Amino acid sequence: MRSNCATVRPVNTLELNGHDLTCGDVASCSVPLQVSVEKTARERCRQSRYLLEQMMQRRRVLYGITTGFGDSVDTAVDPDAAAQLQQNLVQYHGIGTGPPFSPAETRAILIVRLNALVRGASAVREELIDQLILFLNEDCLPLIPEQGSVGASGDLTPLSYVAAALCGEREVLLRGARMQASSALSKLGVPPLTLAAKxxxxxxxxxxxxxxxxxxxxxxxxxxxxxxxMLSAAAAELTGSDPEAFAPAVHAMKPHSGQGETADLMYRFIPTSPEGNPVLPGPDSFSDAPVTLPYRIQAPYSIRCAPHVIGPARDVLAVCRQWITVELNSSNDNPLFDAEQEAVYFAGHFYGGQVVIAADTLRNALATVGELIDKQCLLLLDSRRSGLPSNLLADEYRASGNHGLKALGITVSALAAEIAHLSAPVAPHTRPTESMNQDIVSMGTIAARRLRESVDLFVRQLAMQCLVIAAGCDCYGIDRAGPSLRRLYDAIRCYSEPLSHDRPLDEDAAALAEVIRTGSLLPD
Incomplete structure (x- = not known):
């Protein structure tokens, strides 16, 4: 079911300076965008390039410029052959495999690489900067195979497809049409780039x-x-859980930042409970037979401990965002040129250490939240525990042999299992390559690809939990719902009609997943 509620994002504009690119900026590359570079950044590039050329004139030994690459570092290269050396590097790394990255991912890769180069430590010419800008502004995207990087020395093989495309080699998508890079440049009226030293x-x-x-x-x-x-708060409300479990006062007693933020959001979502403080029956009620209270004063863990599961994920996410933001705005190739100090540095900034640890940690955190969503779904579908009709289908419809959301619960559990499977760490699987020169590597690209897979599964799981919450509202009575739950219900129902008989729900879930990815489902 397609929605009339969806919004279309405008074409983005982005000015790069090497210092303030954000994760949100990178995410905006889901659509074509117009890119420019600040004048001060261009000046830094000119200065570092001048320094490189001065050092070459003095016949300095410069890794990858007047030496071979990797383990061939002890092989001298005549400065007159420095440009050919760069072409050779691009050629022999043309050994990627697997499906290509999506257009949105490829735009993001180009933006991130361009931002690193305009910091001014990589000593590239403005011609290269302008060619990258042209590719972005004309939506000319290299076809980059996903597999082939061990994460140090950087993303050599996948990024070789960027370098090759700038030079008119290999394949690109030009505004969605697949063709040879040479043909795309011809259509754009631009000559191929000839790589210079470094x-x-x-x-x-x-x-x-x-x-x-x-x-x-x-x-x-x-x-x-x-x-x-929000979905956890909705589950709490639908099961009649006491919102005081999420009150600021109690979470101040264990003041983890992410936990407190999650609890506060849940507390403000759920209406105040009208039950008051329960009182035990009188002494005469206690005899040999057990006394059953009219309701439970504590919700199951999947409700009551939601802040303690989601909270750590928030905390980890904040740290990882900081790490990745630094990486986005870093000079991460080798060697690096410092025009101010007139120095060249041979270092290891191509090693994606923070990236791999961030991706591994986030997948672990995500697996626990995925388990939480799975258990909330099971709770809501179980009439003995939720107080709602079994499988969230009203009795009058069940009499006709309908089964409601029974199978949806199975799919949610399957997704949780896949997310958990992907949570195994990648960083410890480092392995030596390239004649033991790269004797330890980050594996950051594999970890980041797995994180992408986990996030995609989680989005689909959340979409299905949205269907569970909406069906729960129909059974609970939307007129009884608080204002926050009602807004969430209305947003979900833009994409999925109420269930009155058994029908496929895959298109409903897919539509919700798509709108979740854009962030436009969340009520204000």
Whole structure:
């Protein structure tokens, strides 16, 4: 069921300076955008390029410029062959495999690499900067295979497809049409770039693929964690749970930031409970037979402990956002040129250490929240525990042999299992490559790709939990719902009609998943 509630995002504009790119900026690359570079950033590039050329004239030994690459660092290269050396680097790294990154991911990769280069430490010419800008502004996207990077020295193989496309080689999508890069440049009336000394290495020897993927996932997770909080509050309200479990006073006693923020959001979502303080029956009621209270004073863990499950994910997300934001605005190739100090540095900034740990940690946090959503779904579908009709189908419809959301609950559990499977860490699986020169590598790109998969599964799980909450409202009585739950219900019902008989729900779930990805489902 398609919605009339969806919004269309405008084409974005972005001015880069190498210092203030955000995860949200990277996520905005889901649509074509117009990019420019600040004048001060261009000046930094000119200065570092001048320094590189001066050092070459003095015949300095410069890694990857007047030496071979990797384990071939002890092989001298004549400065007159420095440009050919860069072409060779691009050529022999053309060994990626697997499906290509999506257009949105590819835009993000180009943006992140361009932002790193305009910091001015990579010593590239303005011609290269302008060619990257042209590719972005004309939506000319290299076809980059997903597999082939171990995360150090940076994302060499996938980024070689960027370098090659700038030079008119391999394949691109030009405004959605697949063609040879040479044909695309001809259509644009632009000559292929000829790489100069260091420029192949500057494009390829960085963390921009893993960082772009991680940034997009972090932005998506921020949306998802807020929605998971809202759905948890909705589940609490539908099951008649006491909102005092989420009161600020009690969470001040265990003042974890993410836990407190989650509890506060839930507390403000749920209407005040009218039950008051329960009182035990009189002494005469106690005899040999057990006394059953009219209702439980505590909700199950999947409701009561929701802030303690979602809260750590919030805390981890805040740390990882900080790490990835630093990585987005870093110079992460090798060597690096410091025009102010007239120095060159041979270091290891291409190593995606923070990226792999962030991606691994977020997948672990996400797996626990995925389990929480699964258990809330099971709770709401179980009439013995929720107080709602079984499988959230009213009695008058069940009499006709309908089964409601029974199968949906199975799918939610299957998604939780897949998310848990993907939570295994990638960082410890480092392995030596390239004649033991790269004797420890980050594996950051693999970890970031797995995070992307986990986030996608989680979005689909949340979409199905939205269907559960909406069906729960229909059974509970939407007139009884508080204002926040009613707004959430109305938003969900833009994409899925109430259930009165058994019917496929896959299109409803897919429509909700799509709107969740944009962040436009969440009520104000």
């Amino acid at each position: 420029e192949g290495l500057a494009i390829m020897n960085g963390t921009s693929v893993m960082t772009a993927l991680a940034a997009r996932s972090i932005h998506a997770l921020e949306i998802c964690i807020d929605l998971a909080t």
